[in-house]
Amino acid sequence: MSTWPDTRILDLLGIEVPIIQAPMAVGTTPAMVIAANQAGALGSLPAAALSIEQLRESLSVIRAASNRPINVNFFCHQPPAPDDARDQRWKALLQPFYRELGADFEAPTPVSNRAPFNDEACQVVEAFRPEVVSFHFGLPEKALLDRVKATGAKVLSSATTVEEALWLEAHGCDAIIAMGIEAGGHRGMFLSDDLNTQIGLMALVPQIVDAVSVPVIAAGGIGDARGIVAAFALGASAVQVGTAYLFTPEANVSAAHHYALRHAQASETALTNLFTGRPARGIVNRVMRELGAMNPAAPAFPRAGGALMPLKAKDEGGFSNLWSGQALRLGRDIGTYELTRQLAEQALAKLT
Incomplete structure (x- = not known):
């Protein structure tokens, strides 16, 4: 070349x-x-x-x-210090989703690491x-x-x-x-x-x-x-x-992520801390719309994602991180x- x-x-x-x-x-x-x-x-x-x-x-x-x-x-x-009270408040905020989707709210919260x-x-x-x-x-x-x-x-x-x-x-x-x-x-x-x-x-x-x-x-x-x-x-x-x-x-992406990449509009990405606790850009989905993309209740990185795991198992597209940059509409299947x-x-x- x-x-x-x-x-x-x-x-x-x-x-x-x-x-x-x-x-x-x-x-x-x-x-x-x-x-x-x-x-x-x-x-x-x-x-x-x-x-x-x-x-x-x-x-x-x-x-x-x-x-x-x-x-x-x-x-x-630097891994954060344990903050059980914050973790519990975060999970409580998600409780209506657990109830709606039939996820076990009383089960131990998975660890996001x-x-x-x-x-x-x-x-x-x-x-x-x-x-x-x-x-x-x-x-x-x-x-x-x-x-x-x-x-x-x-x-x-x-x-x-x-x-x-x-x-x-x-x-x-x-x-x-x-x-x-x-x-x-x-x-x-x-x-x-x-x-x-x-x-x-x-x-x-x-x-x-x-x-x-x-x-x-x-x-x-x-x-x-x-x-x-x-x-x-x-x-x-x-x-x-x-x-x-x-x-x-x-690429190893979920079916929901694969679909979102190909159908979301260029304006449909946002920075969010919901999935890990740190700001990251992804395609806007249900949990980002309903809780706000940046929510101060989310635990510190990387603990926020644990409480979302049972919801993600029920609704991949609505509760998982669909990471993407703003140039997603330039993507091609190649x-x-x-x-x-x-x-x-x-x-x-x-x-x-």
Whole structure:
């Protein structure tokens, strides 16, 4: 493929096209990672929702099928202190739904968990030595980060503001993912919890590019070649694409999520804390409409999701997180390999 106008990410990560397949806990499979790799992009495996055994198994499958660079993504949040009273108030708010759907309100509440990066996860990194390790919600403690860097891995993390980008550069990131407000899934915000000050990608990318010396990867609302070209025009060295990959046959999404992605309007996504306790963008469904997308009663991340699990079992579409970015209407039913190659070829044709 012809030369890209900015090759810093290609050189840094050892990939052929400046596209990162986003590490989406809902949707990503080893098959998606492998296909993205084979197309020359950086395939990304999300680890936060996997057990250590599942992480090892997934990495074994990917490594057996591809010798190209891979990215493993981890959350690095601080688990909240137990707050039984808040948990009970939250479940009580959901009681009318339990009654209506016939779910057992008196049964123990399932546990909703997202594991932060820790010693066990770091041991997996040291064993498999992925070429790239990325983080969400900042970076882990220095001792763990030093161990990751000692494997030779390049380190990425998401910034939702210029201040976060500067912090990430100062703490050792090799490149920064500029995450616009348009992006699907969890906001990567970690220096502030004020959603009102979050920035759209068009304004965020050039300001981060001007503020840091490391390469910048644009993420949020990019679903076709036009978005890639725009990101490069703003100074980005690569893009991270998520929602478009949820339309591929390699994606593992529920039937309700599959339907919603193909039928929701572009205006029907919103930021919500109902499903995990942290703001994340998804397609608006019943529980978001009836409780409000952002509800202060929701327990702290990641505890909010437990009480919703029995309701999700009864009504998948109404009570599960249907993560999606704002560019969902650009999605097409096409394979991961084909999508990646088309995005790259069409964008390069516009750039050269």
